[in-house]
Amino acid sequence: MPSRIGRRRFLERSVASLGAMAAAWGVPAVLRASAAWGDLVGRFVYDGKAPERKKLKVDKDVDCCGKFDIRDESLMVGPDGGLANVFLYVRSRKVSICPELEASLPKQVKLDNRDCIFVPHCLSIWYPKQEFYTVNSDPIAQNIDFRPLGDLPANIILSPAPGKNVDATWKFNKSQLVPVPIACNYHPWESAFILPRDNPYVAISAADGTFRISKLPVGKIEFQAWHERSGYLETPQWLRGRFEMDIRAGVNDLGTIKLAPDRFER
Amino acid sequence: MNRDPSSPLDRRFPIAHLLAWVTAGATFPLIWMGGFVTTYRAGMAVPDWPSTFGYNLFLYPLESWLSVFDVFLEHSHRLIAASVGFLTIALSAALWLGDRRRWVCWLGVVAVLGVSFQGVLGGLRVIADERVLAKVHGCTAPLVFACLASLVTFTSAAWRTRRDSGLPSSAAQGGNAARCDRLISVLIAAAIYLQIVAGSQLRHLTPHEHAFWFAVWVWIHVIVGILLLLGIIALGVRLRVGRGHAARVARRGRLLVGLMPLQVILGAATWVTNYGLPVWFTENVWEVEYTVVAGGAWQAIVTTAHVAVASLLLVIAVSLVLWQVRLTYVETEACGDE
């Protein structure tokens, strides 16, 4: 017959075992939470002498735009050879998305019309969760024109700043396989690229060529590299700019990827 | 035989000439009708041949014939064609019976074969549903028309007796000038036929054709058209009665000169009613707003008139050539060459 001491011990043991069970579930969950995601990092390098960026013909709104040194942005190589504006994104169709990412990413992806060019030159947008926001910071009217395949085309006018109607928002409804060019009908030298995807795993290499895709799910994932000059960024190892990587928890370093200049010839 | 006016037998049978006129006269509306069929794209309105929706050609119910526009066009075309066929057979029979000139009788047979060939071609176009056959049908029709019209010329009393109304044959008939005139006339007739072929290419289009060839044919049609206009005016100037040409020849020259500018205007109107005013016109000449009307009355009438007048021009040119050649060799002919 259970004595008072026996009951207490029973309770203690139950609590202990429950705690152990909870721990048994919880710890791996915690471990999973931190172990299930990995980062992909690396650096793109232009393996050659960086060509001089051509000066673009500024023949419209010259009184406003003529004072800027507007140069071709299609091949931006840093002082130590780092290649900027390379898109690197997940090509696999079904990929789990880290829940923390939604909270950490901004609600809007901003394209600014500043100093008569688009800033930034390359953007990506996780269209189910983020909104595309464009604003005009120049004292002249600007135009945003893009035609995503299979999605609504846009041809938006933004009034001169400061004033009314200087900004606009847009919704993308479809994931694109390659970045979509953005043009301005008023100022033909302006250009930008935007990649709408249904997951946040897109990186655009920075000015020094480095990139990081954070919180990728572990496992085999196929990636795609793209650059506006070459299209699919093909290398001897990457057929059509694609490669598969077994992502582990923590940091996965691709290292330095040297790219031959002939890929970027016009 | 040569200078003899028509024999007693021939005199009793001017019927060949009358029949020739009626047959050629019936062929002109036939060409109009065929033109309308193409203009309204009613070529396949009746899917079978020689019957019409299963009925015998001549027994198709009147109400059904008149109630559907496309069927009305196509069936009328067939009926007139059948009539022309019968008339041609009658003409050939009249020639064999009444005309001593064997070559004219054989030409009559050629006419019968030609008309039959046209009929079969039209029928095959429908049975095979083949636009290319429609193209050929449109190109051989003027040739058959020319053949029938030449029979009109050959059966005429003037031709048979070589009677010329007006001046006797003069020095103007022979020599280099006459040869030059004849050459120009022949070239004009040939150019008119080339224009008809080019026009046929522009009317009967299959979806496969490359836009390049259409553009080529348009340029050929326009350039040859302008050259023709200039050539006909030059010829008209040369063929005046005052310069010693027979009235007959000068008359045909005048007819050509009168009709050709009309044809050019019809051609321009055909383009505008089908494809609108060209940009260079609205930019530089007159900025009028014009909308093409598909199936509009202007479009149909102007386009089909352009086709019909082309055949008429061909026939007049052929007649002109025949008479020019005939009158030149009046003097040089000995007996036998008829």
Add this chain to the structure above:
Amino acid sequence: MALGSPFRSALRVALAVVLLAMGLVAASGCGRTPPIEFPLNLEGREPASVSPKQAAAIRQALTELFGTPNEPRVPDGVPLDLKRLAMAAGAVGGDAQGRQRGLYRRHCVTCHGIAGDGAGPAAAVLDPYPRDYRRGIFKYTSTRSGAKPIRKDLQRTLYRGVPGTAMPSFAHLPSEQAEALIDYVIYLAIRGETELYLLQLVVDEQSYLPPDMDRVMEEGVLPVVESWLLPERNQQEWVVTPPPRPEVDRPEVLAASIAKGRELYLAKDSQCVKCHGPEGDGNGEEKELYDDWNKPKKGVTPEQTAALARLFKLPLQRLRPRDFRKGVFQGGSGPADLYLRICVGIKGTPMPAAGPAPGVPGPLKPDEIWHVVDYVRSLAAGAPTPQ
């Protein structure tokens, strides 16, 4: 009988002409017409970049989804009437009661081509080129920036025609036949966009063959259909009905409106003068303007443009900004038409939308647009430019 020599030479000449004519005919394609098929959309692509297997796979997928020019099909979820499509498709012909078949081939194919590629036999001599439906972009619409046209827009174009171009008015066509043609045009547009998706999937992405049809439906067909249905379903948000025009009966009111319109026209907000010029004569700063169908043919340098030419069926064609003084407006010259052109722009061209769209405020308000309309109409009527 002996034919005299003049007859012989005349006959020789005549024979030569006939043979020449037949030779020319043969050169341009005499012979049995090959069976009619939809050609593959290789505009802008190196023909060698698409392997025969890829081309066959794409054709197979499109035939499975959309049928052939003689026997159209619609995949599930596409709201088109198959009976109407059957009336528009196929070879030209009719029955004893006058019921038509092959309407598209009868009325449209000469300019628009069998696949709706705007490169039919007569296309090369036309300026502007006939519409290429395959990108799903239509110029004269009443839907806000980005949206597909509603059915009424296509009806308007078909019944009215496009003044100043070769597009005829089909007002004489019985309405049943006109509706069949509209359905067929939408069918070709949906098919065209699906084809572009398949080309991207099979050729650019080098997906495995045969392509996964579920994926093609989900990523290719259904988003296109959704985009067509969007403005029909949300007319409030996406379709513009011009508001009632302010009273401009009295001359002084009209003059004030025209003056205000000119002010707005010249303002920096809307940038009309960039293309249309300060006098409204189309002589703006922008000289090299191209529509969407011609932009891909333009390279960065003239050498590039020349090299690109062989990848396209029709040569590069420039776009001319409208000269308002001529008064020839392709989308219609009535006040409501001009309102729509300014408010929603002309899709497929650099003419942007000056009115609002969802998320985009736009520089001009409705009454401001009416002022600009009055100004433009005054130019078309020949009024001298106010100083």
